[in-house]
Amino acid sequence: MSLRNPLLAKPNLGHLALMARFYQERTEAREYDVGHSRSEAERLAWGETQLRWHAERGKKAPPGICAGCQRDLKDIEPSIELGDGTRVHLRHDHGCLIKHGQRWRSAADRALIAIGLEKPHGFTND
Ligand SMILES: [Zn+2]
DSSP states (O other): OOTTOHHHHSSOOOHHHHHHHHHHHHHHIIIIISOOOHHHHHHHHHHHHHHHHHHHHOOOOOTTBBTTTOOBOOTTSOEEEOSSSOEEEOOTTOHHHHHHHHHHHHHHHHHHHHTTOOOOTTOOOO
């Protein structure tokens, strides 16, 4: 992450600037307050920033649609609610849950990279 990101120097640039500032603050908190190495702090902060971006701006599956496979959730198929109103099929291999996680984390990556943040080396969405 570059601390010289121009978005950080200008107030009121919207949600993406808030995400950049959040990432910077969380990285510093993880490094200086908790004592993680810089690279560990960046990976942990990236995950937190992905989660915040998703909670605030991530695309949610419509009611009745599995957020993983995008198929209808039929009443006879078991499913679980994820706390944000979305549901996924409850499969023995957790395939729908995993697919949903990979999809929203990838979307968050694209948004965060678009504002100039660098995804930490070694961070994966798996
Ligand atoms: Zn599904």
